[in-house]
Amino acid sequence: MINATTLSEFAKNLTLLCVEDDMVTQRRLELYFSKTFKEVHVANNGYEGLEKFIKHNPDIVITDIEMPSLNGLDMTYKIKELKPATKVLVISAHDDKDYLMRSLNIGVDGYITKPIQNNQMMDNINKILKHLAILKNIQISKTNILDDIKTNVNFCDGDDQKKFIEALHITKTNELTIKVLNIYKGLVLSHDNTILEITKNKLSIICTKSQALISKIATNVVLHTDLFPKSVSADIIGIKESNGKFILDLDNFIHFEDSLIQRKDVRLIPKENFLVKLFFKGKAYSVEIVDISAKAFSLKNDVLSNLFSVDDEMELKLHLPKEYKTNYNSSSLSILIGCKGTIYKIDNSGNIIIFITYKNQSDQKEVVDYLINRQKELISELRSKLTSI
Amino acid sequence: MDKIDFTLLAKNLELDLDDIYMLFEIFCDNANLIIQNIQISYDTKNLEELYRLAHTLKGSASNLALNEFVAKCKQLEDLCKVNDLANIESVIIEIKNMFDKLRTIKYDKEAT
Numbered sequence: 114m115i116n117a118t119t120l121s122e123f124a125k126n127l128t129l130l131c132v133e134d135d136m137v138t139q140r141r142l143e144l145y146f147s148k149t150f151k152e153v154h155v156a157n158n159g160y161e162g163l164e165k166f167i168k169h170n171p172d173i174v175i176t177d178i179e180m181p182s183l184n185g186l187d188m189t190y191k192i193k194e195l196k197p198a199t200k201v202l203v204i205s206a207h208d209d210k211d212y213l214m215r216s217l218n219i220g221v222d223g224y225i226t227k228p229i230q231n232n233q234m235m236d237n238i239n240k241i242l243k244h245l246a247i248l249k250n251i252q253i254s255k256t257n258i259l260d261d262i263k264t265n266v267n268f269c270d271g272d273d274q275k276k277f278i279e280a281l282h283i284t285k286t287n288e289l290t291i292k293v294l295n296i297y298k299g300l301v302l303s304h305d306n307t308i309l310e311i312t313k314n315k316l317s318i319i320c321t322k323s324q325a326l327i328s329k330i331a332t333n334v335v336l337h338t339d340l341f342p343k344s345v346s347a348d349i350i351g352i353k354e355s356n357g358k359f360i361l362d363l364d365n366f367i368h369f370e371d372s373l374i375q376r377k378d379v380r381l382i383p384k385e386n387f388l389v390k391l392f393f394k395g396k397a398y399s400v401e402i403v404d405i406s407a408k409a410f411s412l413k414n415d416v417l418s419n420l421f422s423v424d425d426e427m428e429l430k431l432h433l434p435k436e437y438k439t440n441y442n443s444s445s446l447s448i449l450i451g452c453k454g455t456i457y458k459i460d461n462s463g464n465i466i467i468f469i470t471y472k473n474q475s476d477q478k479e480v481v482d483y484l485i486n487r488q489k490e491l492i493s494e495l496r497s498k499l500t501s502i
Numbered sequence: 503m504d505k506i507d508f509t510l511l512a513k514n515l516e517l518d519l520d521d522i523y524m525l526f527e528i529f530c531d532n533a534n535l536i537i538q539n540i541q542i543s544y545d546t547k548n549l550e551e552l553y554r555l556a557h558t559l560k561g562s563a564s565n566l567a568l569n570e571f572v573a574k575c576k577q578l579e580d581l582c583k584v585n586d587l588a589n590i591e592s593v594i595i596e597i598k599n600m601f602d603k604l605r606t607i608k609y610d611k612e613a614t
Contacts (some may be wrong), residue, residue, distance in 0.1 A: 137529045144521050167568045179557070206557065228564035228572075231516055 121149070127245070128152040128169060128326040132162035132176040132185060133204070138229065142175065145231070149238075159183025164198075172237050172242055175202045189220055196250070198339075201212050203228065214339045223305065240305070243289055244339055271341070277366070280340035281311050292319060292337040293361075293373040295327045297405050299381035300491045302327060309360055315350060316363045325352050325359035326499045334361070335369050380406040385434065391454075392428040393420070402431075403464050407481050409457065414465045421465055425456045429469070433483055450476045506607055511567060522566075529562055530567075530605050536562075537601055544594055553582035553589070559597075571600050 129150045133139040139155050146153045153167050156162040158180045166174065174192060176185040189201045203224040222244070234330040284291050290305035302323050309317040320328070328334070328349045334344045337360035343406075347370040351362035381409040389410060396421075402414040410429070414421070431450040471477040512522045522599035536559045541551040544605045 131544065135562045136532050137525055137565045140528055141517070141525055141565050144517050145515070179554070206561070227561050231514075383546075448512055 117239075118326045120239055120246065123246050124242055125151055127173060127242075128154070128171040130154045130162065130165055130169060130171040130174045132165075132174065132180070132188065134158055138177070138204075141229075146175075153362070155159040159185060159188035162188050163191055163477060166195070170196070171199070172245060173202065173238070174202045175204065177204045183379075186220070193220055200245060201243065202234075202237050223264050240290060243287060244291070247283060247287060247289065248339060273368075277341050277345060280338050281316060283340055284308055284338055285311060289338075289340075293324070294335040294337070294451065295324060295331050296333075296335065296448070297327065297331050297495050298491055299379070300488065300495065306361075309358075314364065316347070316366075318361050318363065319482065320359050320361050322359055323499065325354070325361065328352050328361055330498055336363075336364065336366075341438065341498075370413060378406040378408055379484050380404050380409075380411075381484060381491065383487065384490065390430040390431065390432075392430075393425065405480070405484070407477065409456070409469055409483060410467050412465045412467060414459070414463050416471060421456055423456050423458060423460065427454050427456075428452075429454050429467070431480075433479055435479070435483070436486070443489070448479060448480060452476065506566060506568070512552060514567070515565075521546075526566060526607075527553055529566055533559060533604075537598060540594055540597070544590060547587070549582045549585060552578055556582060568604065569602065571597070574600060 115278050117326070127150050128145050129152070131139060131142045131146065131153060131166050133142065133155070134157050143153050143155050150443070151167070152171075154165050154171065156165045159176075160183045162174070162176060162185075163183065163284065166213075167170075174189070174414040176188060178185040185203060189203070192201065193198050195317045200222045201220075202225060203221045205224055208226050222241055225233050225237055243309055281291075283289070287309040288307060290307055293304050293306045295302045295304075303323075304321060306318045306320050306324075309319050311317075333346055336347060345366050346367040347363040347367075349361055350438050351360075353360050353362075383402055387405070388399050389402055389412065391398045391400050396497075403411040403413050405411070410431075429452050431452070435451050436445050451472045452469045454469050457466045457468050459465050471480075507524065508519060508522050508526075512519045512541050515522065517525075536555050540552060540555045540559070543549075543555060556575050556578040560572050560579065563571045563575065574593065578590065578597065579594060581590045
């Protein structure tokens with residue numbers, strides 16, 4: 114296991130970039146981290162952060178979210194595109210955005226809440242340092258790695274199965290965390306969990322109470338670790354509480370085709386039977402939407418599976434519900450969104466995924482607004498379900 | 503009224519005492535500008551910007567454990583959220599008064 118001295122020595126070879134628009138916080142972090150890291154660079158906003166990132170190639174970025182011009186999350190996405198191995202720690206305001214933050218957490222490697230507490234910040238930094246140290250093969254403890262573990266792992270490639278199990282053991286032995294994603298109607302809730310035990314027929318992880326409750330509603334999870342590059346889906350076969358700790362037992366591991374970690378756009382299941390009118394080769398079809406993002410629709414395609422193929426182009430008209438609120442009342446109307454679509458793929462369930470280009474910028478904004486409201490609605494729905502359990 | 507124990511703050515933030523003095527001076531300079539902008543945003547009834555400024559000021563002050571000042575900024579944030587223009591002005595005045603008192607600490611740091 115990596116000890117504190119090793120981590121401290123390791124950090125002295127690393128560079129940190131701190132992106133924060135508040136000068137007091139920025140200077141505080143710069144002063145504090147100058148004692149730990151080889152170099153600390155600072156930036157006042159996302160654009161400057163991106164420039165400094167390209168110039169200095171830091172190992173770790175610590176960033177605020179709310180900043181003028183480019184915000185911290187958009188900057189993070191760009192940084193992850195440029196260099197996916199960069200570790201990003203996000204600072205967020207501690208309020209109701211907590212749930213939203215968890216759902217956005219998929220692209221970042223940890224987050225801390227304001228007011229910033231040094232111990233919370235250093236816990237996160239140490240986790241990141243451990244991951245980096247392991248990836249750079251510093252003092253990896255590989256003891257007790259059992260090659261003959263027989264889980265019900267169902268991978269396409271036997272070699273992957275062995276690597277995944279090895280990654281789990283390295284994670285457990287070095288007390289690293291594994292990213293566990295619960296998905297509720299498209300809303301992705303991310304937690305960093307530690308492994309309790311790996312046995313012949315299950316993987317047990319220590320989770321939070323809210324995660325244990327969510328797991329009663331959404332009965333599978335997606336696992337992700339830097340030590341194993343592919344995301345893995347697993348069934349939750351048991352939820353228990355022991356000595357004040359909540360534990361999830363997982364089994365039936367399979368590759369998860371869609372990389373939630375790299376997903377940039379929120380993709381949600383709409384509330385109503387959402388129909389889109391599709392115009393293809395002179396005919397109109399009404400098709401149900403399975404899920405929706407700002408850039409793509411996934412459409413149910415039970416009847417029409419033989420009609421379409423990849424790269425087919427079509428016109429679409431979407432009736433989007435919209436709430437209108439005045440000081441006196443609120444009403445719901447639907448607005449018509451016109452767009453062009455190209456079939457990207459037809460998945461195993463026969464659903465067709467269509468990439469969308471909008472005819473008007475304002476239409477795109479309406480869809481984004483719908484998704485923001487839908488996300489809030491799902492968070493509220495989830496909360497009320499959790500309190501009723 | 504908030505008091506600053508610079509020595510305790512230095513210990514809590516794991517920084518040198520001189521660093522804390524510097525952070526306090528940065529805070530005073532920035533807060534002065536932010537409060538001026540808060541007044542402009544209030545005069546132009548730009549509550550979105552007013553909320554953002556109150557939020558920034560709150561975050562900045564929280565570094566120095568100025569808890570009463572932070573609470574007042576939070577109150578301003580909350581009023582902006584519910585468009586309570588009637589009470590916003592009095593809270594801005596309170597923030598200004600609190601800040602004027604805080605600034606005097608800056609020149610009395612040897613005594614703390």
